[in-house]
Amino acid sequence: GAGVSQSPSNKVTEKGKDVELRCDPISGHTALYWYRQRLGQGLEFLIYFQGNSAPDKSGLPSDRFSAERTGESVSTLTIQRTQQEDSAVYLCASSWGHGSDYGYTFGSGTRLTVV
Amino acid sequence: GQQLNQSPQSMFIQEGEDVSMNCTSSSIFNTWLWYKQEPGEGPVLLIALYKAGELTSNGRLTAQFGITRKDSFLNISASIPSDVGIYFCAGRRNNDMRFGAGTRLTVKP
Secondary structure, three states, rough: OOOEEEEEEEEOOOOOOOOEEEEEEEOOOOEEEEEEOOOOOOOEEEEEEEEOOOOOOOOOOOOOOOEOOOOOOOOEEEEOOOOOHOOOEEEEEEOOOOOOOOEEEEEOOOEEEEE | OOOEEEEEOOOEEEOOOOEEEEOOOOOOOOEEEEEEOOOOOOOEEEEEOOOOEEEEEEEEEEEEEEEOOOEEEEEEEEOOOHHOEEEEEEEEEEEEEEEOOOEEEEEOO
16 A cells, blocks of 8 residues: 555554554565554654564563564554553654665554553 | 654644744664654654664654754644644664653644
8 A cells, every 4th residue: 555554543442451553664665664643742662573574572571561463463462451541642653664764655554442 | 663853742732833842851762763753643753863862853743863863853833723632752772662651742833
């Protein structure tokens, strides 16, 4: 597609349930990133994929968070046993590669509300 | 993760006025970027700066990469109502990119 596509755009879930968020990057982009944005705050790095290399998971806040990516295509971010503190907008971004010369394109995000 | 220190948090200005916002960090970055985010959308890249001391313009926007590589500023000249949004600075070092908390800009017609 022309841009980074994320689904669902909004998700309301009950505390304790698992949720799965999806990101379709721009075709050909080898790098894919997940960020979390709490209300009124900046973007918090979660995880990064680059081609077939092992992902950089250093930003995942707990073992309830995990992400997968198949090759250079779709990625899913899974949050298990959701808690109210997980409520935020989850943004995905992709780029041609990693390193300072490559810009990111962001999706519109998934707004997660845990009730 | 570690955030950059971005200021001001919010600005209320009159259409036509100039705007200035800045970002500082205790860490050195190889690239500074400025993004704008509108409601319900992801951030959109406005300007990218790759060299210390670099001054770059994009229309009414001007940004500079500080000499120390620990700071950057963004200026918007002759603001218009569509400049409304949240502006984020970001510092990038290899595949690590950190964001400021944002400056919320309101422009009164």
